[in-house]
Amino acid sequence: MRTLTTDPTPGAGLPRSEAHGLAGTAAPHESNWLHVRGQARYIDDLPEPTGLLHAAVGHSTQAHARIRAMDLSAVRAAPGVIDVITVADVPGHTDIGPVFPGDALLAGELVEHVGQPLFAVAATSHGAARRAARLAQVTYEPLEPTLTAEAALERQSFVRPTHVQLRGDPDGVLAGAPCRLQAEMRVGGQEHFYLESQVCLAEPMEDEGVFIHTSSQHPTEVQKLVAEVLALPFHSVQVEVRRMGGGFGGKETQAAPLACIAALLARRTGRAVKYRLSRPDDMIQTGKRHDFYNTYDIGFDGDGLLLGADIMVAGRCGYSADLSEAVVDRAMFHADNAYCLGDARVVGHRCKTHTVSNTAFRGFGGPQGMMIIERAMDDIARHLGLDPLDVRKRNLYRPGRDITHYGQHIDQHVLPDLIDALEASADYRQRRAEIAAFNRQSPVLKRGLALTPVKFGISFTAIHLNQAGALIHIYTDGSIHLNHGGTEMGQGLYTKIAQVVATVFRIDLSRIKVSATRTDKVPNTSPTAASSGSDLNGMAALDACEKIKRRLIQFAAERYGVDPDAVTFADNRVQVGADSVGWVELIQEAYLARVSLSDTGFYSTPKIHYDRDTGQGRPFLYFSHGAACSEVVIDTLTGEYKVMRVDILHDVGDSLNPAIDIGQIEGGFIQGMGWLTSEELVYDAAGRLLTNGPATYKIPAVSDTPPDFRVALWRNSPNREATVFRSKAVGEPPLMLGMSVWSALRDAVASLADYRYSPPLDTPATPERVLAAVMDTLDWADRNPATGNMADDPIDGTTGQSTGEQFGARP
Known part of the structure; x- marks a missing residue:
């Protein structure tokens, strides 16, 4: 037997209203029927641009080796191949480490894991690109690999310095404890196994920029890294994420390399490029939960x-x-x-x-x-x-x-x-x-x-990421357009943030539309991760709504000659003293009175701090x-x-x-x-x-x-x-x-x-x-x-x- 407990009533502290879909209620996911009917568009469902090319990479078969020679002549001659690039063809940054350096876009003289990309191919079909990538002749000089955490500890091999947290005198307490135990254990990793594998679509724009459709939890990082690889200013790269077919963290940083390669091939060929990983390639080439x-x-x-x-x-x-x-x-x-x-x-x-x-x-x-x-x-x-x-x-x-x-x-x-x-x-x-x-x-x-x-x-835990922005437009028919920096990967974030907006104005959730996350609408966004999507973006949307609401209250008070405290929002209407004004009527009156019906919101998490030295x-x-x-x-x-x-x-x-x-x-x-x-x-x-x-x-x-x-x-x-x-x-x-x-x-x-x-x-x-x-x-x-x-x-x-x-x- 499967038992679920839900509560259809608003949460404590939220005023009750007859408006539908407010925060605290079990409103349905905004894309539920699209998912059920198969109408929800993922990147592979988008109409393909004319002349679309497909990308693939050739990857290392060695865990640790020097590349002595790489013959790509058969790759270039393969049917359907339009372009082949190596690291020497990258005009900008070749290291795309998201925080610290060390992630090569394409390997140079050294490879450090099986599956590391060596070169990229653009071809007329997905199959042609993958088949061509397998034709490279690569000569390696194998080096001894380190494969486990225990081996790395023995060799003192680390990607970042060791860190220590210390409180009190544990050595003294342990020495005098009545009972003492010691143990070790190994905790395995985990493959993300999202239903939609890593994928992106890069389209060249008329001003030498690129537009990227990506399945990423961090569109701003995709924008930044693509711009750096192409040696462009950030404003020349626009990134959009409507939804992902699952992410679980696997699309926080690992989506960016695909976008960089697709964008680079798109700029070189002048044609749109789609880069989609097959399931085996995805599992081999992308990172997992740390064991x-x-x-x-x-x-x-x-x-x-x-x-x-x-x-x-x-x-x-x-x-x-x-x-x-x-x-x-x-x-x-x-x-x-x-x-x-x-x-x-x-x-x-x-x-x-x-x-x-x-x-x-x-x-x-x-x-x-x-x-x-x-x-x-x-x-x-x-x-x-x-x-x-x-x-x-x-x-x-x-x-x-x-x-x-x-x-x-x-x-x-x-x-x-x-x-x-x-x-x-x-x-x-x-x-x-x-x-x-x-x-x-x-x-x-x-x-x-x-x-x-x-x-x-x-x-x-990276303090600077605890910030978010939002953009709210109210149109003259009373409908609301909402955009924020959070991404939707099936977890219902868009629905929750829309409920926040509905609750501020006490209007039906159906009046609110959340549009795709885009870097040209809300800039400098943090990844949708760390369980903070609703906390950060909800507060940013709340901030934008409250700014507009304050203007509406001031306008209504002046228009009807009442104190601002006498203006309240409830049930798709606005109570102004003894008068009750419909939501749409008030919005139209505000527009005619030249009241701004759009605003941005911002939120940064308070109180948090951490000293790595101590x-x-x-x-x-x-x-x-x-x-x-x-x-x-x-x-x-x-x-x-x-x-x-x-x-x-x-x-x-x-x-x-x-x-x-x-x-x-x-x-x-x-x-x-x-x-x-x-x-x-x-x-x-x-x-x-x-x-x-x-x-x-x-x-x-x-x-x-x-x-x-x-x-x-x-x-x-x-x-x-x-x-x-x-x-x-x-x-x-x-x-x-x-x-x-x-x-x-x-x-x-x-x-x-x-x-x-x-x-x-x-x-x-x-x-x-x-x-x-x-x-x-x-x-x-x-x-x-x-x-x-x-x-x-x-x-x-x-x-x-x-x-x-x-x-x-x-x-």
Whole structure:
């Protein structure tokens, strides 16, 4: 059974109105019918310009090598080829690193990962371009590659300097702690697997500029890098994004190289150029979620209360920095998740490897950082013989233990009450007892249960990105045109911002049109990322609306001879003293009176700061919270498993749109579950990605959705910070709720040793890894016999029901 909880009423503090679609209501996604009917236009659906060419690149087959020779004669002679370029043909910048240098547009003498572009081809068809690109004759001098984070640590090979956050005296506390544990774990990466692969369309303009249609979360960065590659001023490059077929962070920086190559070929040929990656090329050439190697050294008392911690997080960044400095920063910021570490040191390494440069992915390093402390919570519980939930609750931030290891004060303690509520609604204690009883009598199948929290910081950790702009036009028929710097990738941002505008003027949502994000309408925009799309762009739109509204109020007060306080907006009308004026009537009167009906808005996030030298500050304006309770069943003979039930309670403040927020929570959880269970990136010893398509890389399917899936929003939790209508971000935090599935798998395996052993389980927790954890736990139980040890029962498949009968539907 699948249960959804929505609230059709406006959020607390918003005045009620009969106008439809205001903030706080479950208004439908602005493109829902276009999606259902197949009418929503993506870049590959746009009408093709006359003479359109298609681009492709030839890429490196070596992870680390010098190029001794590159013969492109066969490429140039291939059918349909119009142009071929190398790095020598670039008129401007050849390094397109988004923050730090190191990302070559096309390789020169050195290649540093399999799939690195060497040259580009423009041809008359997509197939012709790809076939031609494979005809190059390249001679390499192979060099020794570094392929893993552990190897990079050993060689001290980093793309950016190591960073340390230190609070108190962790070494002294650890030395004197009553209990102490140490562990290491490997957290796997993740392919974005957006439905629409990377794609762009570049059209030359009459003034030597270019117009770019791109599937990018960061149109301003595309504008900047294209201009620099072409040696043009920024105003000569216009970039438009109407929608993306998914992004998840993979289109924050990784869309720009395609646009640069397409624009360069368009300028050279004078013809429009489309560059679309096939799925295998996309997976080989573009970055992914960073995989991490993490360690902890923790001290705690006999009740499981953390006293001190020394945590190391090391991300495999790939060959260049890309966004890795900020990604590992966020992993460090979230190494505590929801718990006070006590005196703590957190060290972050940015490991250079000869693999594709990893990049942003939903959660942006936060999930990888959280994993090590969630492992610690389970390990403490098994060590002391306690329920893991009790250990987690005991260590939550609370008054008196409310300063993070990087110095930020936690001033809104949502999780204690939220977790208590979920514990009750999910029947955690009763189910815990039932599962223990089931596991005692079941020789093959074992069930597991875990309830894990999430505390996720909201703001870009790069302070300058915390800004946004918006543009509002009111036309004389009362309709409104809205443009802002946020991009729509299916998450409902356009709908939410339109609801903000509707709420300011108290008019129907249907009166508002959001147009494609364009660099010539709102300039210098930040990426739509860091869960900040609604926060930043909503406040910018609110600012623009309030400016216009103040002018309308002043005009109405003067026109009707009343005090400005007597002018109010409600239900598609404006109350002016004793008179009620229709919305359209007031707008027309204002136009005739020469009142400006257009304005821009701007917002910059207040209060945030961080000192890298001291590792202390306030990098986040506020935190979003949530918790999930997951139940699994595993087959101890094969390692197969199924998620049986999930209960989620999530805090979104005063929701701008409950239906969209619940959709984000559901999708985020499933994506997080996939990251931690089935989505495995496999490289061979030469650095080649072997899981380069849907046949080998397994994202969750519909059948993996828990048959009992319950999602609810935490009520009466308005944001204490002055965000748009006191809402809280919802894009990234739900992904980390998937940690409850991984913890539940460990719980099921731990039952084999009567919950006295905490089995190691790296992620993704594939059936093979679960089976290895089972064998490890049985081995431990054999070496540590005890009364009541569940491992004493033979598990050889000769007793009890067949695994198929007990599982029901197989995973």
